[in-house]
Amino acid sequence: MAKIQAVFERLQAQGRKALIPFITAGDPDPALTVPLLHTLVRAGADIIELGVPFSDPMADGPTIQRASERALAKGVSLRQVLELVASFRIDDQHTPIVLMGYANPIEAMGVDAFAAAADRSGVDGVLVVDYPPEEGIEFAQILHQYGLDPIFLLAPTSSDQRISQVAALASGYIYYVSLKGVTGSASLDVAAVAARIPEIRTRTGVPVGVGFGIRDAATAAAVAEIADAVVIGSRIIEEIEQSSADQACTRVFALLADIRRGMDAATNRQGGTTWVR
Amino acid sequence: MAEHDYDLPDARGHFGPYGGVFVAETLIAALDELREAYAAAQRDPQFVAEFAYELKHYVGRPSPIYHARHWSDALGGAQIYLKREDLNHTGAHKINNCIGQALLARRMGKPRVIAETGAGQHGVATATVAARYGMQCIVYMGAEDIQRQAANVYRMKLLGASVVPVESGSRTLKDALNEAMRDWVTNVSDTFYIIGTVAGPHPYPMMVRDFQSIIGRESIAQMQEQCGRQPDAVIACVGGGSNAMGIFHPYIPVAGVRLIGVEAAGDGIATGRHAASLTAGRPGVLHGNRTYLLQDENGQITETHSISAGLDYPGVGPEHAWLKDSGRAEYVTVSDAEALQAFHDLCRREDIIPALESSHALAYATRLAPTLAKDQILLINFSGRGDKDMHTVAEKSGITF
């Protein structure tokens, strides 16, 4: 639990914002996942969201669906995703890993067995897309028992009451989904996001990350000025999809490093906002 | 279970451990809006009256109950009665639910309706009601199913609907449902998602059941009138489970009536090529609810097989999961071959051509009836007519048109 919080505290002291890239474990091949994770860290990632492939990714757009299908075609299971995290941990004990996926593979393993295994493998947080807070209370409690952070989503349509409901369960950070739609949808409306975040902050001290629709350094920079973290997924997957296996790390590095520079330039100008009230 | 006070689901859509609202936060507001709109509509006499009017004058309800005498005699046991949902407009029970949801969409001011379809029956019913109420209609259909069900695709297009092929996953019904959900979350302000069965997140399983319960309510009155008593067993096929829930639900508190759901065993349960989620699946989470699912050991949803596209679904409505665990209903399976045999039997003995889905319920009756006395009664939900299946059956018999 402490690891994600520590990242936000360190960044806050530096007046910087967290960069959280997303990739799907096992896409395009399990052999590439650990090298990609290290690449993301070298390019400036503070935390990494690692997608667990699922046969029916209902909340994802075509890009992440394809990533999921490529990984499943290689037979990647939740068990193997945990093994990949453990391999990443041999050389990196610091960068928090948040697993992001759907409920069924976790329930098939058993929630308690999963939490124990995730903790052993070096996972720090878990975001289950189809566990909204009302169905995720027990899950969040079990994660907390193992020192893992349950990450929850909020949307532009979430009522104040729901924000409070999420605030009561969440730790690590809260993931604000910037638009109506699935992952990889059209670009986000920064002004609309900026209008919403203060309401969330009045109800929780947990840092707020923003994602869905962030595709370039300029948007990432604009979001960094208003939120505590920038989550970027589909754009990275597209880069992986368009690269040959031996080029994927180089191209992903270039993309993410550019986004990192954009964010840091923006927060330097701004002098850094704080998420702690 | 105290049958007389059955009042599930609870306020958040749970049937015991099943059902619920397992969706991303982005869909929660839309489901809240739907739940409130449906609760208000149920209390509004004008909505209730309009639904009843449409069922009577447009669908042609009440559907008759028919005593299949020749077939009962041939089987030499219980008397078999058929609840004739095949005589509804568009040829199946699906229209009951589509009218209810389309009226609700209109009341909510949503000009655009979307639907998923497997066999195309729900797509056709949705396209039909959308045309009737002047709504734009988009139907998601697996690319695989579009190949298998060309006639229904053409029917939907004739009715003005756009049919969108779904290329993701296994390219069948479950993927069409995923894609419809993605459309809904993106276009939530002007779009109503008409789900075709008692699955999905709350309130869908409850709402679809309520709209389909007209089948069971009519049956109770008609059986009393025609036979002076209720049947010994009610039998229905189970895909997602809407025709079965429709006839079962009013019977849940009626003591002494067995409720039997028939799942598709495809090539046989042992082959793994089947669609029997309750019989061979394990509980899990898919499409917004917790229920029995066909899945591998890693929790990935597996592909299903049935000769009948309408039963070819790896999940099942959560209320069936509850009825199974509680013991109030029994679930059995029928293979492709048995269903085909029943299809032919009914054509010959009663001059009625059943849908391949309904043929599964009929096939189970052929097993059960001979074990019962001649004065016992089986009531089968005859969920649809078989015109759409001519092609499949002909192919199995080696005939090409």
Ligand SMILES: Cc1ncc(COP(=O)(O)O)c(C=O)c1O
């Ligand atoms: C005639 C008929 N019966 C049954 C079904 C199965 O659906 P459900 O289990 O929801 O009744 C279908 C689905 O397409 C159908 O067309």
